[in-house]
Amino acid sequence: MTRSVSSGPSRTLPQYGALAAVLLANWLLFPDFFSIRLQDGRLFGSLIDVLNRGAPVALLAIGMTMVIATRGVDLSVGAVMAISGAVAATLTQAGWGLTPVLAASLGAGLLCGLWNGLLVAVLRIQPIIATLILMVAGRGIAQLVTEGQIVTFTSPDLAFIGSGSFLTVPMPVVITAVLLGVTALLVRMTALGLMIEAVGVNRLSSAGAGVNTPVVLIAVYVWCGLCAAVAGLVVAADIRGADANNAGLWLELDAILAVVVGGTSLLGGRFGLLLSVVGALILQAMNTGILLSGFKPEFNLIVKAGVLMIVLLLQSPTLTLFLPRPARPRPVQPPAPSRAKPESPSPSAGA
C-alpha cells in the first residue's frame, strides 16, 4: 500500500485529516467516544462500533475502488450483498455446513461480478448501465432464493462471522482488514495495479501497449463482486437472517461515496485502497456521531450529501480555478524548453 497514491503525504492528508476532524467532533459531542472496554473477550466502545458498523461499506469500497480506477462504476454491489446473504441464510437453514455455505455464497458473488465484467469488457456496455441491470435484477434473484421470505437461521458458526471476535477484535473488522491486505498484495505485488490504472487512464493506449484490457476489466468486476458477497455475508451473519428487500439497500452509493471521499477520481487512474476504507470510516463516524448526538437519523442523509458536495467541489475544475493551488511537491525543474510546447488544439485544424 505504500505506493497506493503516488505522491506521498500531501495527497493523503485531507482524508486522514477529515477522519480525525469527524472523530474529534464526535468526542466533543460525546466525551466517552474514545473509551474502549473489554467485555467477554471482545472490545466494546463507540470507536469499535464505528469500525464494526463501517465494515460492510468498507468491504464494498475495496472492490469499488478498483472498478472506479478503470473508469467504471458498479451499481450492483448492494444487490449482490442481498444475493450472497440470501444464499447463505437459505442454505444454512437447509442444514448445510459452514464451508459449503461460504463457498456457495462467495461463488454467487463471483458469478455476479463475472456477469458485470463480461457486459463491460466484452460487450462494451457503459458500466453504469451494465451494472444497473444486476442492481435491478439482483434483488429479484435474492427474493427468488429466499422465496420472498425473511430467512432466519440459528447456526452459531455462520453468526460468528457477523458478531464473533478474533483476538478481541470483532470479526467484521478482522475480515475487512484481511480483505484489504489481500487485495493490496494482489494489486501491488503484481503488475495488476499498474494495468488497472493504465486501463482507467487510457484504454486505447493500454490496449495498444499490449495490456489485456478485457481481462483486467473482468478481473476488477469479479473482485468487486467477491467483496460485495463478503459484505453480504457479514451483514446476514450479524442479523442472523437475510432480508432480500433491504439487505445492502443503497449501500452501492455509500461505497461510491467512500471511494470518492478517499480521493480516487471517477475519471479513473490512480487509486488508493486504504484511503477508500478511510473514506468509508469517515462516513460511518459521521453516522455514529449523529446517532450519539441525539439528532434525528434523517440528518445523516443531509450531512452525507453535504460531505459529498464538499468533496466534489474540491474536484470541480470550475472551482479549482478560483482556489489557491494546493502545494504540490514538484521538484525544481530546469527551465527546459521541453515543457514549453504543449500542442495547442486549434492550429492543426487544417485537415
Add this chain to the structure above:
Amino acid sequence: MTDPTPTASPPLLAIRGLSKAFLGVQALDGVDFTVRHGEIHALLGENGAGKSTLIKTLTGVYQRDAGTVTLEGRAIAPRGVEEAQRLHIGTVYQEVNLLPNLSVAENLFLGRQPMRFGFVDRGAMRRRARAVLLPYGLSLDVTAPLGRFSVATQQIVAIARAVDMSAKVLILDEPTASLDAQEVTVLFKVMRTLRSRGIGIVFVTHFLDQVYALCDRITVLRNGRLVGERRTAELPRIDLVAMMLGRELEAAAHRIAPTMDDAEEDARPPLVRFRGYGKARSVEPFDLDIRPGEVVGLAGLLGSGRTETARLVFGMDRADRGEAAVDGQAVRLRGPRDAIRLGFGFCPEDRKKEGIVGALSVRENIILALQARQGWLRPIPRRRQEEIADRFIRLLDIRTPHAEQPIQLLSGGNQQKALLARWLATEPRLLILDEPTRGIDVGAHAEIIRLIERLCADGMALLVVSSELEEIVAYSRRVVVLRDRRHVAELRGGEVAVDRIVAAIASEPAVAGEPRP
C-alpha cells in the same frame, strides 16, 4: 477582384483575403476562394493546409480576423452553421451532423416543422419529406430513425435538408471518406444533379481520382495560404500533387535499374511477409515484405491508406483477407497482443489518444509494454523499472525532471521519445512508426531520424509512415507509395527519390472508375 473568369454578374461566393490565427499560429493567411454558380469545386490540401479552418471561418464557427465574404455580391458574416444555412450556405460533414434517433422526416424539418394549430403536423411533414427526397432517388420510410440507414443515405438526407433550406452553396467536407464505391457513385449522381440546378458545391476530399472524376475547378491550399486555383481539365495530376506538396518538379527521373546490392537484398528472407493482406473500407489488399535491418517507408497523401496499412500490420485493425507470415511461419494478428508476442512495436499517429497513458509517469509508460508482455503475475521489480526508465531517458535524451513525472506534462517530442523507449524496452524485431516526427520540435525531429537509422543499422526492421518525403527518402531502402487506399508502387534502392514518389502518387489509376464529366 482576381476572378480569372470575369463575368457580368458577381460570382456565387467570393472569399477575399480571409485570415485567421490561433494563438499566434496563422491558420489562414489572406486566402481567396471563389465558387461559381453550377460548379463543383474541389478544395484540396495536405494536413494543416487550412481547409477545415477555411470552412469553419466561412460558416462562422470561427470568427475571421480579416477578409470579406460575399454571396452574390452581398457581404455576409454568419456567426455559426445555422446562420450560414439561413444565408444559403449549407454544410454537410463527414460525420453526419443530424440526429440518428429521430426519424428521417424529423431530421429533414428539424427546427422548421410544418405546424398546424400550434402542433407539429406530422402528416404534412411526412408528405413533404417524401417529396423532398424524391429527386434524390431515395424512396425510404421517412418515419424510420435516420440512424438505421447507411452513412451514404444519411449524407444524402443531410444534403437534401441543406438544399431544401434554400442552399445556394453546399459544402461537403470529406463526404466520401467512409463510403464504398457503390455509395460514392450514388452520391456523385446527386452532386451532378445539384450542379445542373445551379448550386455551387465545395468538395473537400483526399481522393484524387474523385477530384478528376467530378470537379470543374480545384483550389489548393498549403500551410494556410492559397497556392492556386485551376480548371481541372487544365491541371495534370503531377502538377496538382506538386501544388499540394509544395515543390517544383522536373519530369520524372529515369528509372534506375536496381543495383546488385538491391538484388542481393531482395534475396534475403523477409522477417515479415504479407500477401493479399487488406481490410474492406480501410485498405485494398497489398503485398509487403520487410527484412531485418531494413527501413520500409510508406508514402502517400493524407487518407491514402498509409496509417491503415500500419495498423493492419500491428493488428490494431483486424485484416479480413490475406495472409501474414513471420520468419516464414504463418501467423494471425488478431490484436496488438499477438503482434507484440511476435516482436512488433507500434507508435501510433495520434500520440495522445492511442499512445501515451497521460496521467501515469514516464517510468510506467516506458515499462508498460514490457510488463504487459510478461503478464501481470511477473511484475518487473521497482528497482529494475527505474533502471530501464533511467537508461532510456539518458539514451534518448528524454527531457523530463525525473522518471516519475506524469508523461502528459512532457512536450510532444519527448512524449514520442518515451513511446519509442516503451517499444525499445521490449527489444522488438519490427518497429512500426506512424508519423514519428509530426508535431515535434526541430531538435527532437533530428534525433528521432538519427535513432531510426541507428536502429536499422542494429538489424531491426522498421516500417515508417511519414508525410515528410525528404525524411522518408533519407532513411528508407524501399518506399511503398499509396494512393486512394491502394498500394500503387514500390520504389527501391536508387529509385527512392522525392520526385519518383510524387510521380507515383500522381500516376493515373490503372482502371478508370468514374467517367470524366
